[in-house]
Amino acid sequence: xxxxxxxxxxxEQESLKELHHWLSEVLEANGFSYEILFxxxxxxxxSWDEIYxxxxxxxxxxxxxxxxxxxxxxxxxxxxxxxxxDVIITMDADLQDNPEEIPELxxxxxxxxxxxxxxxxxxxxxxxxxxxxxxxxxxxxxxKTSGLKLHDFNCGLKAYKKDVIKTVDVYGEMHRYIPVxxxxxxxxxxxxxxxxxxxxxxxxxxxxxxxxxxxxxxxLTIWFLSRFAKRPMHLFxxxxxxxxxxxxxxxxxxGIDKLFINPEGRLITDRPQFYIALVAMxxxxxxxxxxxxxxxxQRSSKDKERYQIKETL
Numbered sequence: 480x481x482x483x484x485x486x487x488x489x490x491e492q493e494s495l496k497e498l499h500h501w502l503s504e505v506l507e508a509n510g511f512s513y514e515i516l517f518x519x520x521x522x523x524x525x526s527w528d529e530i531y532x533x534x535x536x537x538x539x540x541x542x543x544x545x546x547x548x549x550x551x552x553x554x555x556x557x558x559x560x561x562x563x564x565d566v567i568i569t570m571d572a573d574l575q576d577n578p579e580e581i582p583e584l585x586x587x588x589x590x591x592x593x594x595x596x597x598x599x600x601x602x603x604x605x606x607x608x609x610x611x612x613x614x615x616x617x618x619x620x621x622x623k624t625s626g627l628k629l630h631d632f633n634c635g636l637k638a639y640k641k642d643v644i645k646t647v648d649v650y651g652e653m654h655r656y657i658p659v660x661x662x663x664x665x666x667x668x669x670x671x672x673x674x675x676x677x678x679x680x681x682x683x684x685x686x687x688x689x690x691x692x693x694x695x696x697x698x699l700t701i702w703f704l705s706r707f708a709k710r711p712m713h714l715f716x717x718x719x720x721x722x723x724x725x726x727x728x729x730x731x732x733x734g735i736d737k738l739f740i741n742p743e744g745r746l747i748t749d750r751p752q753f754y755i756a757l758v759a760m761x762x763x764x765x766x767x768x769x770x771x772x773x774x775x776x777q778r779s780s781k782d783k784e785r786y787q788i789k790e791t792l
Contacts, residue, residue, distance in 0.1 A: 482506065482513040482585065483564030487554035488572035489520045495529040498574055499540065505578045511585070516541050517572070518558045521548035527790075534792040542792040549786040552654040557786060559644040565589075567644050571635040577675040584638035587670060594643050594666035597629050597658055598636035598674035617698075624702050625659045629671050632658060636674050642666075650785060652697050715770025723763025729756035 484502060488495070499515065506513045517530045519542065527544055534540040543557050555569065566588045570576040580598065587596045614633065621632045633655050647660045658669050707714045729752050737747055747753050 480512050480514060480564045482511045482566055482568060482581070483516060483562035484513065484568045484570065484581070485516045485518065485555065485558035485562055486570055486572050487518045487520055487551050487558065488522065488526060489548060490522045490524045490526060491572040492522070492524045492526045492529050494572055494574045495526060495533065498572055498578075499533050499537070501574075502578045502581075503537070503539075505581060509582045514539050514541055514562075514564060516543070516558050516561060518542070518554040519544040520551065520554045521545045531792065540792070543788055544790040544792075546787040546789040550652060552649045552652050553786040555654050555657075556649045557788065559647075559649065562641075562644060565641050567639045567641060569635060569637050569639070575677045576636040577677060580636060580672070580674045581638075584636075584672060587672065588638050588640055591670075592668060593638075593670045594640050594668045595658055595661050596638040596670045596672055597631065598634035599629070599631040599671050600634055600676040601630070601673045602676060621656070621659070621698055624698055625656070625662065627658055627662060627669060629658060629669070631671075632656065634674065640666075651700075653700075655697065711773030712770035715766045715773060719763045719765070719767030719770060721763070722759050722766060726756045726759030726761075726763060729753075729759065 484506075486498070495517070502515060515537075517533075517540070519527050519530060527542075530540070530542045530544075534542060541561070543561060545554070545557075558569075559567065566585050568581055568584060570578070576598070584596050584598075587593050614631075618630060618632055622628060637657065639661075643661050643664075643666050646664050646666075647657060649657060649660070653660060662669060703714075733747050733750065733752055733756065737744070
Protein backbone atom coordinates (compact mmCIF):
# COMPACT_ATOMS: atom_id res chain seq x y z
CA UNK A 480 0.00 0.00 0.00
CA UNK A 481 1.38 3.40 -0.97
CA UNK A 482 -0.41 5.77 1.39
CA UNK A 483 -1.96 5.85 4.84
CA UNK A 484 -3.77 9.07 5.75
CA UNK A 485 -4.05 9.37 9.55
CA UNK A 486 -6.68 11.85 10.76
CA UNK A 487 -7.10 12.49 14.51
CA UNK A 488 -10.38 14.22 15.33
CA UNK A 489 -12.60 15.49 18.10
CA UNK A 490 -16.19 16.56 17.45
CA GLU A 491 -15.89 17.18 13.70
CA GLN A 492 -19.09 15.53 12.44
CA GLU A 493 -19.96 18.33 9.97
CA SER A 494 -16.69 18.09 8.07
CA LEU A 495 -16.07 14.32 7.86
CA LYS A 496 -18.18 13.47 4.83
CA GLU A 497 -16.84 16.43 2.85
CA LEU A 498 -13.26 15.66 3.91
CA HIS A 499 -13.57 12.03 2.84
CA HIS A 500 -15.01 13.00 -0.54
CA TRP A 501 -12.23 15.54 -1.14
CA LEU A 502 -9.52 13.10 -0.06
CA SER A 503 -10.87 10.24 -2.18
CA GLU A 504 -11.08 12.44 -5.27
CA VAL A 505 -7.45 13.55 -4.96
CA LEU A 506 -6.00 10.13 -4.09
CA GLU A 507 -7.91 8.22 -6.76
CA ALA A 508 -7.14 10.85 -9.41
CA ASN A 509 -3.44 10.24 -8.71
CA GLY A 510 -3.81 6.46 -8.77
CA PHE A 511 -2.72 5.84 -5.18
CA SER A 512 -3.45 2.66 -3.28
CA TYR A 513 -4.44 4.04 0.11
CA GLU A 514 -6.24 3.77 3.41
CA ILE A 515 -7.86 6.52 5.48
CA LEU A 516 -7.54 6.08 9.23
CA PHE A 517 -9.87 8.19 11.37
CA UNK A 518 -8.91 8.31 15.06
CA UNK A 519 -11.90 9.48 17.10
CA UNK A 520 -10.42 10.98 20.26
CA UNK A 521 -13.53 10.64 22.42
CA UNK A 522 -15.97 12.75 20.38
CA UNK A 523 -19.27 13.56 22.09
CA UNK A 524 -21.16 14.49 18.91
CA UNK A 525 -22.13 12.20 16.01
CA SER A 526 -18.61 11.93 14.56
CA TRP A 527 -18.39 8.17 15.13
CA ASP A 528 -21.74 7.59 13.40
CA GLU A 529 -20.46 9.50 10.37
CA ILE A 530 -17.25 7.46 10.34
CA TYR A 531 -19.21 4.22 10.70
CA UNK A 532 -21.38 5.12 7.70
CA UNK A 533 -18.31 5.99 5.62
CA UNK A 534 -16.60 2.71 6.54
CA UNK A 535 -19.61 0.67 5.44
CA UNK A 536 -19.59 2.36 2.02
CA UNK A 537 -15.84 2.59 1.42
CA UNK A 538 -13.39 -0.23 2.14
CA UNK A 539 -10.46 2.21 2.37
CA UNK A 540 -11.93 3.82 5.50
CA UNK A 541 -10.71 2.40 8.80
CA UNK A 542 -11.17 3.87 12.26
CA UNK A 543 -10.22 3.69 15.91
CA UNK A 544 -12.44 5.06 18.66
CA UNK A 545 -11.10 6.04 22.09
CA UNK A 546 -13.25 5.54 25.17
CA UNK A 547 -12.66 9.20 26.10
CA UNK A 548 -10.58 12.20 25.07
CA UNK A 549 -6.89 11.35 25.52
CA UNK A 550 -5.34 14.03 23.32
CA UNK A 551 -3.93 14.40 19.81
CA UNK A 552 -0.59 12.74 20.57
CA UNK A 553 -2.29 9.57 21.79
CA UNK A 554 -4.55 9.59 18.71
CA UNK A 555 -1.52 9.87 16.43
CA UNK A 556 0.25 7.10 18.33
CA UNK A 557 -2.69 4.75 17.74
CA UNK A 558 -2.92 5.78 14.09
CA UNK A 559 0.80 5.28 13.51
CA UNK A 560 0.62 1.86 15.11
CA UNK A 561 -2.20 0.80 12.77
CA UNK A 562 -0.94 2.45 9.54
CA UNK A 563 0.22 0.09 6.79
CA UNK A 564 1.22 2.48 3.99
CA ASP A 565 4.79 3.08 2.82
CA VAL A 566 4.18 6.82 3.25
CA ILE A 567 2.03 8.21 6.05
CA ILE A 568 0.23 11.52 5.80
CA THR A 569 -1.21 13.24 8.86
CA MET A 570 -3.82 15.97 8.60
CA ASP A 571 -6.55 17.56 10.68
CA ALA A 572 -10.24 16.83 10.17
CA ASP A 573 -11.45 20.45 10.18
CA LEU A 574 -10.92 21.03 6.41
CA GLN A 575 -8.15 23.55 7.07
CA ASP A 576 -5.56 21.20 5.54
CA ASN A 577 -5.75 20.84 1.77
CA PRO A 578 -5.66 17.20 0.46
CA GLU A 579 -4.38 18.47 -2.90
CA GLU A 580 -0.97 18.94 -1.25
CA ILE A 581 -0.65 15.17 -0.71
CA PRO A 582 0.74 14.12 -4.15
CA GLU A 583 3.63 16.57 -3.87
CA LEU A 584 4.33 15.53 -0.27
CA UNK A 585 4.36 11.90 -1.40
CA UNK A 586 6.89 12.69 -4.15
CA UNK A 587 9.17 14.48 -1.69
CA UNK A 588 9.31 11.32 0.43
CA UNK A 589 9.57 8.73 -2.35
CA UNK A 590 11.56 10.58 -5.02
CA UNK A 591 13.55 13.24 -3.16
CA UNK A 592 14.47 10.97 -0.26
CA UNK A 593 13.09 12.94 2.67
CA UNK A 594 12.37 11.06 5.90
CA UNK A 595 9.80 13.63 6.98
CA UNK A 596 8.23 16.66 5.31
CA UNK A 597 6.43 19.23 7.46
CA UNK A 598 3.84 21.62 6.09
CA UNK A 599 4.29 25.37 6.46
CA UNK A 600 1.12 27.45 6.58
CA UNK A 601 2.79 30.58 5.29
CA UNK A 602 -0.52 32.40 4.89
CA UNK A 603 -2.90 31.70 7.75
CA UNK A 604 -6.58 32.44 8.24
CA UNK A 605 -6.51 32.41 12.04
CA UNK A 606 -6.73 35.23 14.57
CA UNK A 607 -3.52 37.29 14.53
CA UNK A 608 -3.49 37.95 18.28
CA UNK A 609 -4.84 34.62 19.55
CA UNK A 610 -3.00 32.28 17.18
CA UNK A 611 -0.61 33.77 14.62
CA UNK A 612 1.60 35.85 16.93
CA UNK A 613 1.91 33.20 19.69
CA UNK A 614 2.58 30.60 17.00
CA UNK A 615 5.47 32.63 15.57
CA UNK A 616 7.02 33.06 19.02
CA UNK A 617 6.59 29.37 19.74
CA UNK A 618 8.15 28.32 16.42
CA UNK A 619 11.09 30.68 16.92
CA UNK A 620 11.78 29.11 20.33
CA UNK A 621 11.43 25.60 18.87
CA UNK A 622 13.92 26.40 16.07
CA LYS A 623 16.43 27.82 18.53
CA THR A 624 16.16 24.88 20.91
CA SER A 625 16.01 22.01 18.44
CA GLY A 626 18.30 23.27 15.69
CA LEU A 627 15.69 22.39 13.04
CA LYS A 628 15.02 25.22 10.60
CA LEU A 629 11.27 24.65 10.24
CA HIS A 630 8.83 27.56 10.12
CA ASP A 631 5.74 25.73 11.38
CA PHE A 632 6.29 22.88 13.82
CA ASN A 633 2.60 22.67 14.70
CA CYS A 634 1.19 22.22 11.18
CA GLY A 635 -0.99 19.11 11.17
CA LEU A 636 -0.22 18.33 7.52
CA LYS A 637 2.96 16.24 7.42
CA ALA A 638 4.35 13.32 5.43
CA TYR A 639 6.49 10.53 6.89
CA LYS A 640 8.44 7.58 5.67
CA LYS A 641 7.04 4.44 7.30
CA ASP A 642 10.27 3.81 9.25
CA VAL A 643 9.88 7.16 11.01
CA ILE A 644 6.40 6.60 12.43
CA LYS A 645 7.24 3.05 13.48
CA THR A 646 10.30 4.32 15.38
CA VAL A 647 9.17 7.59 16.98
CA ASP A 648 7.15 7.36 20.19
CA VAL A 649 4.55 10.15 20.37
CA TYR A 650 3.24 10.71 23.90
CA GLY A 651 1.94 13.42 26.23
CA GLU A 652 1.46 16.42 23.95
CA MET A 653 4.58 15.83 21.90
CA HIS A 654 2.75 15.81 18.53
CA ARG A 655 4.04 19.36 18.03
CA TYR A 656 7.60 18.06 18.12
CA ILE A 657 7.48 14.96 15.95
CA PRO A 658 10.20 16.45 13.67
CA VAL A 659 12.42 16.91 16.74
CA UNK A 660 11.67 13.37 17.97
CA UNK A 661 12.50 12.08 14.47
CA UNK A 662 15.78 14.01 14.43
CA UNK A 663 16.72 12.62 17.85
CA UNK A 664 15.96 9.11 16.54
CA UNK A 665 18.48 9.56 13.72
CA UNK A 666 16.26 10.69 10.84
CA UNK A 667 18.14 13.73 9.66
CA UNK A 668 16.64 14.38 6.21
CA UNK A 669 13.75 16.57 7.32
CA UNK A 670 12.19 19.01 4.88
CA UNK A 671 9.44 21.60 4.64
CA UNK A 672 6.80 22.52 2.08
CA UNK A 673 4.61 25.61 1.89
CA UNK A 674 0.99 24.39 2.05
CA UNK A 675 -2.33 26.10 1.55
CA UNK A 676 -4.25 26.91 4.71
CA UNK A 677 -8.05 26.92 4.55
CA UNK A 678 -10.33 29.00 6.74
CA UNK A 679 -12.32 26.87 9.20
CA UNK A 680 -15.66 25.97 7.64
CA UNK A 681 -17.47 24.22 10.49
CA UNK A 682 -17.35 24.40 14.28
CA UNK A 683 -14.71 26.06 16.42
CA UNK A 684 -11.09 25.34 17.23
CA UNK A 685 -10.45 22.75 19.94
CA UNK A 686 -7.26 24.46 21.11
CA UNK A 687 -7.02 27.53 23.32
CA UNK A 688 -4.18 29.77 24.42
CA UNK A 689 -3.15 27.20 27.03
CA UNK A 690 -1.71 25.03 24.23
CA UNK A 691 1.13 27.53 23.79
CA UNK A 692 2.01 27.39 27.48
CA UNK A 693 1.92 23.60 27.30
CA UNK A 694 3.91 23.78 24.08
CA UNK A 695 6.77 25.70 25.68
CA UNK A 696 6.80 23.32 28.66
CA UNK A 697 6.90 20.37 26.26
CA UNK A 698 9.75 22.06 24.40
CA LEU A 699 11.79 22.20 27.61
CA THR A 700 10.93 18.55 28.25
CA ILE A 701 12.04 17.43 24.82
CA TRP A 702 15.24 19.48 25.07
CA PHE A 703 16.04 17.73 28.34
CA LEU A 704 15.08 14.27 27.07
CA SER A 705 17.07 14.64 23.85
CA ARG A 706 20.23 15.29 25.85
CA PHE A 707 19.85 13.36 29.09
CA ALA A 708 17.08 10.75 28.72
CA LYS A 709 19.65 7.97 28.26
CA ARG A 710 22.06 9.32 30.89
CA PRO A 711 20.22 11.25 33.65
CA MET A 712 23.14 10.72 36.02
CA HIS A 713 25.31 12.86 33.74
CA LEU A 714 23.15 15.90 34.55
CA PHE A 715 21.92 15.28 38.08
CA UNK A 716 25.10 13.59 39.18
CA UNK A 717 27.28 16.42 37.90
CA UNK A 718 25.10 19.07 39.56
CA UNK A 719 25.02 17.03 42.76
CA UNK A 720 28.80 16.68 42.89
CA UNK A 721 29.19 20.41 42.17
CA UNK A 722 26.81 21.44 44.97
CA UNK A 723 28.35 18.94 47.39
CA UNK A 724 31.82 20.27 46.56
CA UNK A 725 30.71 23.85 47.33
CA UNK A 726 29.30 22.71 50.68
CA UNK A 727 32.41 20.70 51.45
CA UNK A 728 34.68 23.71 50.73
CA UNK A 729 32.67 25.90 53.13
CA UNK A 730 32.78 23.14 55.77
CA UNK A 731 36.55 22.76 55.34
CA UNK A 732 37.03 26.51 55.66
CA UNK A 733 34.94 26.62 58.85
CA GLY A 734 36.79 23.66 60.35
CA ILE A 735 40.26 25.07 59.65
CA ASP A 736 39.22 28.52 60.89
CA LYS A 737 37.78 27.15 64.13
CA LEU A 738 40.62 24.72 64.90
CA PHE A 739 43.71 26.69 63.86
CA ILE A 740 43.01 30.33 62.98
CA ASN A 741 40.37 31.64 65.38
CA PRO A 742 39.51 28.96 67.98
CA GLU A 743 38.05 31.55 70.39
CA GLY A 744 35.74 33.11 67.80
CA ARG A 745 32.02 32.67 67.22
CA LEU A 746 30.40 29.27 67.34
CA ILE A 747 30.28 27.61 63.95
CA THR A 748 26.47 27.46 64.13
CA ASP A 749 26.35 31.24 64.52
CA ARG A 750 28.05 31.79 61.18
CA PRO A 751 26.10 32.02 57.87
CA GLN A 752 28.73 29.90 56.09
CA PHE A 753 27.64 26.92 58.18
CA TYR A 754 24.11 27.05 56.77
CA ILE A 755 25.37 27.57 53.24
CA ALA A 756 27.57 24.49 53.61
CA LEU A 757 24.72 22.44 55.12
CA VAL A 758 22.17 23.36 52.44
CA ALA A 759 24.65 22.92 49.56
CA MET A 760 25.68 19.45 50.74
CA UNK A 761 22.05 18.35 51.26
CA UNK A 762 21.06 19.60 47.79
CA UNK A 763 24.09 17.87 46.30
CA UNK A 764 23.13 14.55 47.86
CA UNK A 765 19.50 14.93 46.70
CA UNK A 766 20.54 15.71 43.13
CA UNK A 767 22.88 12.75 43.07
CA UNK A 768 20.10 10.46 44.33
CA UNK A 769 17.71 11.91 41.70
CA UNK A 770 20.22 10.99 38.99
CA UNK A 771 20.64 7.51 40.42
CA UNK A 772 16.86 6.94 40.54
CA UNK A 773 16.59 8.29 36.99
CA UNK A 774 19.15 5.72 35.85
CA UNK A 775 17.18 2.91 37.54
CA UNK A 776 13.90 4.06 35.99
CA GLN A 777 15.45 4.41 32.54
CA ARG A 778 16.76 0.85 32.71
CA SER A 779 13.56 -0.70 34.06
CA SER A 780 10.95 1.28 32.10
CA LYS A 781 8.41 -0.67 30.05
CA ASP A 782 6.02 0.52 27.40
CA LYS A 783 2.45 1.01 28.61
CA GLU A 784 -0.63 1.88 26.64
CA ARG A 785 -1.64 5.46 27.34
CA TYR A 786 -5.19 5.22 26.01
CA GLN A 787 -8.15 2.86 25.96
CA ILE A 788 -9.58 1.81 22.60
CA LYS A 789 -13.35 1.38 22.68
CA GLU A 790 -13.98 0.22 19.12
CA THR A 791 -12.24 -0.33 15.80
CA LEU A 792 -13.49 -0.49 12.23
